[in-house]
Amino acid sequence: MGELGAVVTTMIIILIVFVCVIISNIKIVSQANAYVIERLGAYKQTWGVGIHFKIPFIERVVKMVTLKEQVVDFPPQPVITKDNVTMQIDTVVYFQITDPKLYAYGVEIPMSAIENLTATTLRNIIGDMELDESLTSRDVINTQMRAILDEATDPWGIKVNRVELKNIIPPSGIREAMEKQMKAERERREAILRAEGEKKSAVLVAEGEKESAILKAEAEKASAILKAEAEKEAAIRIAEGEAEAIREVQRANAEGIRMLNEALPSEAVIKLKSLEAFAKAADGKATKLIIPSEIQGVAGLAASIKETLTEK
Numbered sequence: 001m002g003e004l005g006a007v008v009t010t011m012i013i014i015l016i017v018f019v020c021v022i023i024s025n026i027k028i029v030s031q032a033n034a035y036v037i038e039r040l041g042a043y044k045q046t047w048g049v050g051i052h053f054k055i056p057f058i059e060r061v062v063k064m065v066t067l068k069e070q071v072v073d074f075p076p077q078p079v080i081t082k083d084n085v086t087m088q089i090d091t092v093v094y095f096q097i098t099d100p101k102l103y104a105y106g107v108e109i110p111m112s113a114i115e116n117l118t119a120t121t122l123r124n125i126i127g128d129m130e131l132d133e134s135l136t137s138r139d140v141i142n143t144q145m146r147a148i149l150d151e152a153t154d155p156w157g158i159k160v161n162r163v164e165l166k167n168i169i170p171p172s173g174i175r176e177a178m179e180k181q182m183k184a185e186r187e188r189r190e191a192i193l194r195a196e197g198e199k200k201s202a203v204l205v206a207e208g209e210k211e212s213a214i215l216k217a218e219a220e221k222a223s224a225i226l227k228a229e230a231e232k233e234a235a236i237r238i239a240e241g242e243a244e245a246i247r248e249v250q251r252a253n254a255e256g257i258r259m260l261n262e263a264l265p266s267e268a269v270i271k272l273k274s275l276e277a278f279a280k281a282a283d284g285k286a287t288k289l290i291i292p293s294e295i296q297g298v299a300g301l302a303a304s305i306k307e308t309l310t311e312k
């Protein structure tokens with residue numbers, strides 16, 4: 001009975017151990033992960049998402065690989081430019097494992113390999129550039145590094161998606177010179193902007209003076225036109241007045257002639273009127289008058305009458 005109990009106990013222990021071994025060899029691979037499996041030291045397969053059973057003591061999980069995109073920030077690396085300037089440049093690499101088998105067997109320490117490859121590639125690219133070009137060609141450098149690293153890491157089952165230069169740190173002397181250069185450039189731009197502002201202001205003032213002169217000339221022209229029109233109107237009015245006066249005189253003369261005709265004057269009266277007309281024509285200015293013979297008698301008669309009246 002005691003022996004039977006011992007056997008039962010042993011069987012229970014063996015069963016428990018067997019169950020534990022079975023459970024320990026059941027593997028569940030979660031999303032975006034992969035397991036690399038070896039059987040007796042040789043690559044067997046890669047497990048994807050799901051539940052898997054590993055043969056105890058024969059198969060083993062060599063590497064658990066994440067398939068997510070990973071970001072590695074490498075420390076600054078000393079780099080010498082073409083014009084012999086030493087700079088410190090740190091890089092950020094974005095990569096993703098595409099083949100877990102190659103990743104497990106392609107290189108001993110993948111992260112160290114990528115870091116060293118990044119450093120050597122960066123030195124080669126920057127070594128062909130001068131300082132100013134390297135500072136302004138980040139996109140070119142990033143593109144070249146990504147292409148070179150992606151090609152070099154293909155045998156390792158790694159795809160390099162992006163490479164970014166995080167910081168470019170030139171020597172302190174170069175930084176001071178660059179700061180002075182930037183300050184001088186800002187001052188130059190400020191002077192240019194100030195000169196352009198003064199130029200625009202002068203142009204605006206000149207245009208304003210030009211417009212003012214044009215308006216003044218137009219006003220003077222309009223004033224002259226109005227003055228000329230006023231003088232013209234005044235001259236017309238004066239001429240019309242003089243014409244009207246002449247017409248009135250002519251009407252008066254015509255009326256006088258009409259009245260004389262109606263009065264039926266004698267020949268002596270007509271001759272006397274003719275003498276008065278000659279006297280008016282002389283107007284005290286003529287030195288010589290030629291009097292027609294038919295009027296001379298009337299003139300003598302008039303002189304005799306005047307002398308008689310004087311004697312009385």
